[in-house]
Amino acid sequence: MKVLFFSAQSYDREYFTRANQAAPLELRFLEAPLNVDNTALIKDEQVICVFVNDHVTAEIISILKEKNVKLIALRSAGFNNVDLAAAATAGIKVVRVPAYSPHAVAEHALTLLTALNRKIYKSYNRVRDNNFTLSGLEGIDLFGKTVGIIGTGNIGTVFCKIMLGIGCKVIAHDVYINEELVLAGVAYKSLDEVLSESDIVSLHCPLMPATKHLINKNSIVSMKKGVILINTSRGGLIDTVAVIDALKNGHIGALGIDVYEQEEHLFFQNFSDTIVQDDVLSRLTTFPNVLITAHQGFFTKEALMQISNITLNNIRSYVDDGILLNEVK
Structure with a gap:
């Protein structure tokens, strides 16, 4: 399964690549935040991974549905940046990291x-x-x-x-x-x-x-x-x-x-x-x-590793077994 990351920093690449070694998914990283314009960068990925400042609006969700995106994986605990009602209507599932460190x-x-x-x-x-x-x-x-x-x-x-x-x-x-x-x-x-x-x-x-x-x-x-x-x-x-x-x-x-x-x-x-x-x-x-400080509260080695592991496990569980771990409804 192919996964596209938005708002990806160097540490995202490092920790997610490390966490992906056990049961590899195909990961692609973009530094740009998710917005209407750069949804064009989505190729054939069925999973997108977003962070707290990626606003997944109803308009964006409509585009994601057209592009056959099936899952929005939040690599954060908060989910107020996702229009959950629009995602439910579009049949796109949303998962998150409820607790890391x-x-x-x-x-x-x-x-x-x-x-x-x-x-x-x-x-x-x-x-x-x-x-x-x-x-x-x-x-x-x-x-x-x-x-x-x-x-x-x-x-x-x-x-x-x-x-x-x-x-x-x-x-x-x-x-x-x-x-x-x-x-x-x-x-x-x-x-x-x-x-x-x-x-x-x-x-x-x-x-x-x-x-x-x-x-x-x-x-x-x-x-x-x-x-x-x-x-x-x-x-x-x-x-x-x-x-x-x-x-x-x-x-x-x-x-x-x-x-x-x-x-x-x-x-x-x-x-x-x-x-x-x-x-x-x-x-x-x-x-x-x-x-x-600029949203660095989560920024420890332990937290980054947990975020990476939980996010990828959420995706693998959905891809392999159809089971939605840590779903947001």
């Missing part, structure tokens, strides 16, 4: 939090300039602070355990209560309670209509003044303009994000020699208390 993303959330709190990025630059002063670098003890975690799926669960291990009071909100976390000491509360009681808020929920702009002008008002906000889930969970206003007036004390609502136009690309035209992101980068 929740530790990778949860640990990255911790990295953003600690780097922001202790101003590591500032001190790094100071020392490189032979400036060994400490003024302005003070942080807080995380021990004893209240951490609010919104979404306790695989990644949120790991993050809860990490913060409990540090000695934080952990409260959480999710539509499903994880009894294991309750026994470990996590208190489940309403969304309003989590936002209003937390010194630190970390987002780990999926993006869907009910969670879009979960952090907005109104919800920010209910949060503690000086709150630290972390988002390693999906950019659309945050109304970025509202967050900028809250950074300007000091209501949000620090912001760490690995995702951005308009990231598909920027992330995974090199614009170092050009002018970035996104004024909102450019404004964010001017704040001394904002730390942005």
Whole structure:
């Protein structure tokens, strides 16, 4: 079976080629993201493999059906970038990687939090300039602070355990209560309670209509003044303009994000020699208390290997046995 990858980076080629050695599929990699124009690059592949910034719209799905594509394999956990209703109507199946390394993303959330709190990025630059002063670098003890975690799926669960291990009071909100976390000491509360009681808020929920702009002008008002906000889930969970206003007036004390609502136009690309035209992101980068990484939370050796193995196993299972592992409906 032939598989065409869109938005393929060098590491995709490396890890998928390695994972493909056991039971080879015919893989072809394209650096370009999937869009209407480059669907013309699909030859006789019946499977396409896409990433988070490939928007598989109804128009594209109609073209995929004409080209006899049978399966859309997401090499990600999120699936909000695929028009599932259109795929179902076209008879094209969709599979994903529901979990790869929740530790990778949860640990990255911790990295953003600690780097922001202790101003590591500032001190790094100071020392490189032979400036060994400490003024302005003070942080807080995380021990004893209240951490609010919104979404306790695989990644949120790991993050809860990490913060409990540090000695934080952990409260959480999710539509499903994880009894294991309750026994470990996590208190489940309403969304309003989590936002209003937390010194630190970390987002780990999926993006869907009910969670879009979960952090907005109104919800920010209910949060503690000086709150630290972390988002390693999906950019659309945050109304970025509202967050900028809250950074300007000091209501949000620090912001760490690995995702951005308009990231598909920027992330995974090199614009170092050009002018970035996104004024909102450019404004964010001017704040001394904002730390942005470009969707690298998943980027560990272990996670990349798991993503590759699970994605190819999803495809092989469908091709060989007609069984849809990790189907998204």
